Amino acid sequence: MSENNFKDQEYLSLTDCWRIGVGTNKELVYCPTTQATHVLSSNTVRLLRECTETQTLDLHAARLCERFNIPLKRFPEMRQQLNEFVNGKLLVSKTDLLTMITEHSSPQSPLPKIASLAVPTRNRPQVFRRCLDSYAECAKLYDRNDLTLLAMDQSDTSDLQQENQQAIESVRKNHGIKCLYSTARNAEILARDISSISGVAPDVVNFALINDDNMPQAHGLSRNFLLLSTVGDLTVQVDDDTICSVLPCREFSFDLTLTSQYAPQQFWFLSKSETETFGDAFTREDFFALHEQLLGRSVASCVNERCSDDRLETSSINFEQISSEFFHRLTKPGGRVAITSLGVGGEAGMEGSSYFLTADRKSRARMMKSESDYRFTLNSNQILRSVTSETISSGSVITGHNQGFDNRNFLPPYFPLWRGEDMAFGELLGQSDEGAFNGYMPWHLLHKPFIPRNYSAEHLRLRASRLSFGAIMEALLQSLKNERRRTPKQSIEAIGRSLLDWGKAPLAEFEEMLTLQLLNRVSIQLLRLETELKQNNKTPAYWAADIEMCMNALRQTVVKKTYIVGRDLEDYYGLDTARKTQQKLVRRFGELLISWSAIRDAAIALRKNMQEREV
Numbered sequence: 001m002s003e004n005n006f007k008d009q010e011y012l013s014l015t016d017c018w019r020i021g022v023g024t025n026k027e028l029v030y031c032p033t034t035q036a037t038h039v040l041s042s043n044t045v046r047l048l049r050e051c052t053e054t055q056t057l058d059l060h061a062a063r064l065c066e067r068f069n070i071p072l073k074r075f076p077e078m079r080q081q082l083n084e085f086v087n088g089k090l091l092v093s094k095t096d097l098l099t100m101i102t103e104h105s106s107p108q109s110p111l112p113k114i115a116s117l118a119v120p121t122r123n124r125p126q127v128f129r130r131c132l133d134s135y136a137e138c139a140k141l142y143d144r145n146d147l148t149l150l151a152m153d154q155s156d157t158s159d160l161q162q163e164n165q166q167a168i169e170s171v172r173k174n175h176g177i178k179c180l181y182s183t184a185r186n187a188e189i190l191a192r193d194i195s196s197i198s199g200v201a202p203d204v205v206n207f208a209l210i211n212d213d214n215m216p217q218a219h220g221l222s223r224n225f226l227l228l229s230t231v232g233d234l235t236v237q238v239d240d241d242t243i244c245s246v247l248p249c250r251e252f253s254f255d256l257t258l259t260s261q262y263a264p265q266q267f268w269f270l271s272k273s274e275t276e277t278f279g280d281a282f283t284r285e286d287f288f289a290l291h292e293q294l295l296g297r298s299v300a301s302c303v304n305e306r307c308s309d310d311r312l313e314t315s316s317i318n319f320e321q322i323s324s325e326f327f328h329r330l331t332k333p334g335g336r337v338a339i340t341s342l343g344v345g346g347e348a349g350m351e352g353s354s355y356f357l358t359a360d361r362k363s364r365a366r367m368m369k370s371e372s373d374y375r376f377t378l379n380s381n382q383i384l385r386s387v388t389s390e391t392i393s394s395g396s397v398i399t400g401h402n403q404g405f406d407n408r409n410f411l412p413p414y415f416p417l418w419r420g421e422d423m424a425f426g427e428l429l430g431q432s433d434e435g436a437f438n439g440y441m442p443w444h445l446l447h448k449p450f451i452p453r454n455y456s457a458e459h460l461r462l463r464a465s466r467l468s469f470g471a472i473m474e475a476l477l478q479s480l481k482n483e484r485r486r487t488p489k490q491s492i493e494a495i496g497r498s499l500l501d502w503g504k505a506p507l508a509e510f511e512e513m514l515t516l517q518l519l520n521r522v523s524i525q526l527l528r529l530e531t532e533l534k535q536n537n538k539t540p541a542y543w544a545a546d547i548e549m550c551m552n553a554l555r556q557t558v559v560k561k562t563y564i565v566g567r568d569l570e571d572y573y574g575l576d577t578a579r580k581t582q583q584k585l586v587r588r589f590g591e592l593l594i595s596w597s598a599i600r601d602a603a604i605a606l607r608k609n610m611q612e613r614e615v
Contacts, residue, residue, distance in 0.1 A: 500587060
């Protein structure tokens with residue numbers, strides 16, 4: 001191909017090209033999408049691997065020269081190397097990728113509006129009332145007259161439940177919104193009815209909906225109840241300590257981004273002075289309309305919307321870190337945005353701040369403006385987190401603060417107990433349904449807990465060196481990526497059977513399997529931290545010291561038998577009981593996944609019968 005033929009085109013390399021060392025500093029490279037195979041020097045492969053964002057060849061060449069400290073007088077050499085990548089089908093044009101996504105698309109059917117807002121809550125009546133009022137005011141302001149507000153209250157005492165009921169009644173009276181209030185008693189009734197209709201054993205259904213072991217944290221129970229109560233609809237769940245006020249991303253773009261990044265959201269970090277007044281910048285936009293921009297839509301329709309005059313307007317569509325597997329999913333019929341979320345502004349809502357240490361390059365630069373700002377971020381978790389443009393991703397990170405669900409199609413359950421239920425849900429969705437994508441909006445939703453959270457350096461060390469049970473559950477699910485079957489229901493059942501086998505094995509065999517999975521995870525984590533240090537020349541020194549502290553703590557704890565036990569389970573039960581409880585929870589979740597399709601079908605039948613009685 002001549003120089004002029006692709007001068008203004010934009011190209012990228014796919015992130016999962018196969019690489020096999022063939023000796024003498026050479027690698028065999030294979031691109032699954034184009035089926036191109038080449039033997040290249042290792043240095044040449046390094047250049048290819050840096051071209052994962054869509055840019056013109058001139059921009060790629062300039063950035064590579066800067067990245068690898070190559071004199072600009074060698075720019076023509078770099079440009080020629082990129083030409084060879086294009087001719088060898090190792091760089092793919094954005095236009096070709098978009099054509100393959102849209103060529104088999106069909107017109108998008110009109111989508112319904114979001115039918116319900118669901119709020120799980122427990123023991124926080126003041127926060128709950130504030131939350132309800134804010135979303136009800138938004139619904140009224142934007143004429144969401146058909147919206148139903150659902151609350152699932154897991155509060156421990158009747159007095160707290162009564163306060164929450166009064167809040168619901170106030171919203172119904174003051175804003176004229178249909179409200180449905182449920183408690184654990186309603187969950188028990190739903191579980192009994194589902195078991196009766198489906199034939200699924202009560203113990204299995206109860207695990208999804210009822211805290212029969214009185215665990216201290218049971219966020220997933222409420223989420224499962226709300227999912228089963230809204231089957232057939234577009235619905236949104238929000239945490240009770242959010243406020244329905246939003247802020248556009250600081251680097252807001254009207255583009256559409258397609259990415260296979262695990263976590264595509266970026267961070268902006270708030271200084272101490274900013275946190276005092278930054279909530280004032282949030283405004284009352286149509287929160288539901290923001291979700292509806294992507295929720296339930298086909299990927300092809302989102303791309304076609306950016307086209308005009310039968311010609312792809314590629315300037316408004318970006319690819320970032322695209323894998324061949326993700327692209328294969330994009331080009332298959334039926335791809336849709338199954339889950340949507342806005343970013344968060346305020347308290348991050350994460351278990352500590354160790355995640356920030358290895359944030360993406362842009363986020364890291366923002367955090368390192370000064371050591372005082374850096375320390376404040378680690379201590380307070382006060383952040384802005386979002387994408388910069390509407391983004392469709394195959395990543396499994398789902399923001400728990402607000403989640404839009406296309407509940408017309410099959411969705412997996414949440415892990416019912418302990419924290420991190422959204423991590424397991426994201427893994428299950430991605431592994432079971434290749435047509436389901438996550439949609440991220442470039443907006444921040446205000447997250448404002450009543451009680452500020454502060455994290456010490458010791459907290460950072462502990463969180464970096466020990467895993468919660470939710471993180472262990474996520475690691476187990478990540479090891480089952482090959483369980484995908486022909487349909488999402490079959491895939492969830494297959495994953496469930498694997499978990500059931502592990503849960504029924506002798507405890508020593510279960511822990512040996514778990515050890516192998518987690519040691520592999522630790523190896524990857526340590527290599528990543530070491531790479532971060534090298535790439536950034538161990539600067540700034542205060543950040544490098546924290547990285548090295550976390551690495552040392554991880555090396556010390558990974559050799560102990562306690563490493564494979566969730567720290568939250570051990571803190572609650574003690575080590576011996578925690579080990580047995582951990583395996584029991586894996587077994588029960590396996591049983592739930594095997595039966596989830598029947599449970600969901602029973603919920604659909606119950607809801608249909610209820611709707612027929614209301615007519």
